[in-house]
Amino acid sequence: MSIGDSVRGSVLGPQSGSLLSRVTARESPLRRLDWVLVAAVLALSVVSALLVWSATRPKLIDAGDDPQSFLKKHVLLLAIGLVLGSLVAALDYRMLRAYAPIVYIVACGGLVAVLTPLGATVNGSHSWIIIGGGFQVQPSEFAKVALVVIIAMVLGEPRDGEAVPRNGDVWLTLGLAAVPMALIMLQPDLGTMLVFCAVILGMLMVAGSRRRWLFGLLAGGIILALAVWKLGILHEYQIKRFTAFADPSADPRGSGYNARQALVAVGSGGLFGAGLFHGEQTNGHFVPEQQTDFIFTVAGEELGFVGSAAIIVLLGVILWRGLRIARQCEEMYGRLLATGIVCWLAFQTFINIGMCLGITPITGLPLPFVSYGGSSTFADLIAIGLLQGVHLRRDARFD
């Protein structure tokens, strides 16, 4: 173990003393939390609230509604998400291993439910369940958590003398991943598919799988993608939207519209931006889906390079802490959990910001911690809770 903290006690700490002293004690879980990670998440939450407010305000004013209604809802969702994250952090993540199959089955059930009449279509993706009261659930967001948990369970089983996952485990991993992926393919939700692929590859890699597995899967994925493309399995609009980022000018009023408007909004921000609430592209709602998938364009236009880069840095801090937690965790299960979460968040961040900057295809992926949306906010904060949980209990030997 590289960090000299082997003398720390159990997670639960000393059993004596008042609540306050327990909480503030050096060994207390609260003090041992990764506060850098917490700070980054909270900072992003604040930024997120401001950007969602700015993105939704003009339309709400136009419609004569309360201009803060989205902001209020978002803050509420953030608060719930933070509570959820705290609860998950408090849980012993190793207990989760036992419940992983249940989490997995519930998530798959949610994905199946989407395909039933309970599901609803938003923006061409049939990935929602309407639960009334203006709330919708997007099961694919939670499926990301479930995927990480189940793969960590399969690949993180302690094995004596084996540094490399057995072929059987790899096959099991792929088999378990195949079910939600197939369900997501039916929605269809290309973005989540890509995130799943990144998570599987990343976790297999860190689990120490043989290289031939890794390269084989990578090659297989590429061949599969080409096959899907050529065989016309995807809808026309998906391919159009997928390729529009490469040349938005080809069809400026059609599928290239989003890509182009996003670029214009970000580009017009300049170094310092137009100032919060002063982005004219944003106020004219030129960019579609601006409070969700294209939230980064609000930052680009109103906060400029300085503000947008700060968001990337904050996300980078989260990923860095995640990787640090993975590295520090001596137990494979915890390490894989952290790895899966990092892969998920990193890839989703890259795809989302990339599509706002015109370098990745437009897929319906939210920006972690920033985009408006209950499901993604909850899933992201649960993931942070898991990271904190791993961080608190990283010292496997003394447990």
Added chain:
Amino acid sequence: MGATSKVRLLILHVLVLSLLLSLGARLWYLQVMSGGAYARVAADNRQREVVVPAVRGEILDQVGRPLVDNRSALVVSVDPTTLEAQPDGGAAVLKRLAKTLGTSYTGLRDEIRPCAAGVKRPCWPGSPYQPIPVDTRVSSRTALQILERKEEFPGISAQVQAVRRYPSPDKANAAQVLGYLQPVTQEELDKRRGLQKRYSGVDEVGRDGLEESYDQALRGVPGVRRMTVDSQGQVTGTPQEQPAKPGDYLVTSIDAKVQAAAEQAIKSSVDKARADGNPGKQAAAVVLNVRTGNVVALASYPSYDPSIWTGGISQADYDRLLSNKGGQPLISRATEGQFAPGSTFKISSLDAAIKDGYDINGSYDCPGSFKVGNRSFKNFEGEAPGRMNLHRALVVSCDTIFYRFGYEQWLRDGGTNPKKHPKDPMVHMARDFGFGRATGVDIPNESSGRIPDRTWKYDYWKATKADDCKRAKTGYPDVAKSDPTRAAYLKALATENCKDGYVWRPGDAANFAIGQGDVLVTPLQLANAYAAVANGGTLREPRIAKALVRPDGTLVKNITAPKAGTLPNPHNVLAYERKALADVTKSGTGAGAFAGFPLNKIPVGGKTGTAEVYGKKDNSWFASFAPVNNPQFAVVAMVSDAGQGATYGAPAVRKIYDAIYGVSGGKIDKKKAAFPDGQPPKKLPKIGADGSISAPSGFTAASSFGGPGAGLIPIMAAGRETTTPAFGRRS
């Protein structure tokens, strides 16, 4: 748990870092390195400009009768931006519209497609955010159909707009003087790159006539409505409007009554010529104010109704305007037509002779014919009235005296072996009279006429030499079949021309002296020359426009006819000529036409001209001025391919004077006179701030109209009001 895992984590670390760094780099490139460009695109995105056309200024006659004004018309326009936002790109809307308007869908579609390289007309050359007018002649019923069913016609609007109207006061047509409007072409837009905002494509541009010459002033400055719009084209802010500045009114020196009289006069002379069995193809009349150089009337025959241009001319009308059969009525015969002037040209030749030293009081023989070289030049109809002074030579229009002047001058210049600097007195005097160059009148496409001097002859010879020399060898076998004598003559001519066709021959000089041969003038040039004789020797650039006045009545500027030259002979020579010409109407060639005219009260000086044109009937001219004692007007009328000047030209001029002075039945009736005091008004008609126009004192602008010009009554564009913003965009 081994080293592999840690190494792999490190790899993951690097991968994540590189992903984030590439995002940062891209962000830097977009925002910092190309931020300016995107900021401009963003501005274009949000700003939409709609041109608000300015009401074009009216064109008034000298007392304020509108020769051109505007009327309100219902115009159906298509807003391409709204159409494009339709799921099917607006095809269904256009099909419905085509059905309602009774036109074809493909026609409408072609009309609104933006012009670009490779796109055939019809197409739209203006801004794509500009509503495109597709029909300017809809009935109010059709317009209501469209306006009442806005949901079926998104992006279609029916709007009241100002279009040109030609009220023809007192039946004055003046089509060639006024010109017409046409939509601005892409080439014109390109030429006016800096001014494109002013030529948005909604506007039409003046073509020909006053509409072209004073286009800038008449068009005004279109307003711009700047709007901030959102992604749906919904206006988000308050539109900023820079209101249109209406065009200036153009007050002309044309008098509608005199103009109408001139048009009717040449028309009746043409009718008479045709009744006499002559073709009488073209005719023109010009009335000038000799004191100011203003044009009082400028008539051309054949003419057409200029209102056919309004709202887009039909192909059939257009073909008719340009066809030979229709007489090409677009051409202003008064300024663009070039004709041999005949004896009317003698004032120039007489001046040239006197300046050259011939005695103004001398006595000259007028034989029946005069031998020039080896050719005999005959007097008109071979008359031989004997010796006479120059006064009488003009009155009876003796040709042989002028042949002699021309021939003798030619001999003194060295004959066929000309001196190095020949004097050519008649050529120089003709130029001093303004012949051979455009007068500079303020309407376009004026012809220069032709003064055939030595240089011209040499150039002409060089241009035709090859053909002449060929004909000198081959002859004219085709002509020989029917007319061997003529073929032989033509061959001899070709041989001569081939050899030394550049030589200024005695025949050229003699013909020149009486305005024959290759001499060509425009009716306006001739009127301008007579005006100079009448006013004591001042040649001016004639002006049709008198002033530009703002619609609120304030004067923009007065327009005066600049001085273009002075006749070289002293006043007494011009006075002598005026006196002689006065007798033409009393006892000379013009006496018949002026029988019964109160010449004792309004003495008219004039000269007939009967110009022979090979293979055609003579051009019939009459050039005049009045009153002789204190000249005010110069009037010229001409009928081509008709006959003698006394028969067709002079009666037309007489009728014009009748209208000017109110002469009927030998008496002057001031109430009927276009100019009750025999003078054009000194003051401009008054344009009130309310658009009313009142005539200068002493005149009445009595006509069947006089209300203010039709303004713009905008109706909200239908497409903009109804659509509600969609939240977000489905893609």
